[in-house]
Amino acid sequence: MSQSQQQQKPIVTVLKCLKCGYTTERPFREGDFIPKIEGTCPQDGAPLFIWGIYAKSNQQQKNK
């Protein structure tokens, strides 16, 4: 198999406030893990948890 890694999918980290359910996304950074606490909710000041980490698919999806 010859795979090129020229097309890297961006990794996205999802942050969630457990108090009000607010969620936001940002680019994944090294050291991110679930359920790391990072930052505070802009709505109520409660801590934000890393809720999910996933690879975001581009518009280059192949139709099967």
Ligand SMILES: [Zn+2]
């Ligand atoms: Zn909140």
